[in-house]
Amino acid sequence: MKQSKRFLRALFALLCVSLTTGCVSAIVMGGAVATTAAFDERPIGRHFDDVTIARKVDTRLIAEKDMPSRWVSIEVIEGVVTLTGYLPTQSHIDRALFICRSVEGVLRVDNQLIIGEPSASSLFTDTWITTQVKARLWKDKLVSGFSLHVETVNGKVYLQGIVEHASQRYQAMSLAKSVKGVTAVVDLLRLNNK
Numbered sequence: 001m002k003q004s005k006r007f008l009r010a011l012f013a014l015l016c017v018s019l020t021t022g023c024v025s026a027i028v029m030g031g032a033v034a035t036t037a038a039f040d041e042r043p044i045g046r047h048f049d050d051v052t053i054a055r056k057v058d059t060r061l062i063a064e065k066d067m068p069s070r071w072v073s074i075e076v077i078e079g080v081v082t083l084t085g086y087l088p089t090q091s092h093i094d095r096a097l098f099i100c101r102s103v104e105g106v107l108r109v110d111n112q113l114i115i116g117e118p119s120a121s122s123l124f125t126d127t128w129i130t131t132q133v134k135a136r137l138w139k140d141k142l143v144s145g146f147s148l149h150v151e152t153v154n155g156k157v158y159l160q161g162i163v164e165h166a167s168q169r170y171q172a173m174s175l176a177k178s179v180k181g182v183t184a185v186v187d188l189l190r191l192n193n194k
Helices: 003-020 024-028 032-039 044-063 090-101 120-139 167-177
Strands: 072-077 080-087 108-115 148-153 154-161 184-191
Touching: 044 072, 044 090, 072 148, 072 154, 080 090, 080 148, 080 154, 090 108, 090 120, 120 148, 120 154, 120 167, 148 167, 154 167
Parallel strands: 080 108, 154 184
Antiparallel strands: 072 080, 148 154
C-alpha cells in the first residue's frame, strides 16, 4: 500500500513538472489540447490557431541548424508569441525572433529570452517555483490554473493567458508573488474582450 502511494505521488510530481515546463509538444499531444481549451477564455477556434502557431514555431526552431532551442519556451495567445528561456548568443535570439515572425498567423513576438545557459540548479528551482505557482492557481476559487500559463526563468515568473476580470489578474499576480524564491512577476495576462 505504501509503495503504491509513493508511486502515485512520484507520478503526480512528474506530471506536474511536465505540465509546467512550457514544452509545446506536451501541450499539443493527445487530449491535452482539448483539456486546456475547455478551461481557456479564448474561443476554441482561436485556441487551436494559437496551438498550431506554437507547434509551427517549435518545429522550425528545432529544425534550425545550430539552434539550441531546448531551453526556449513558446506560448501563443491570440497570435502573440512569447518566448522565454535561454539562448547562447544574441545572434541566436535574433534568428529565433526572425523564425517566429515568419510563421503565418503571428501578429507580434514578445522576446523575453536571456543570453546564456541555465544551470541545473536554476532549472530545478524554476520548475519547483512554477509547480508551486500552478498549485496555488489550481486551488484558488477566483482564477483557474488551467487557463493560465506559468513559466519561470531565473526566479522570474511569467503569467500568460486571458482572464475575465481585473480581479483575476491581481489575484494571479498576488499568488505568484507569494511563492518563496520568486524574484519578480511579469504580467502578460490579458482581459477578455468579448
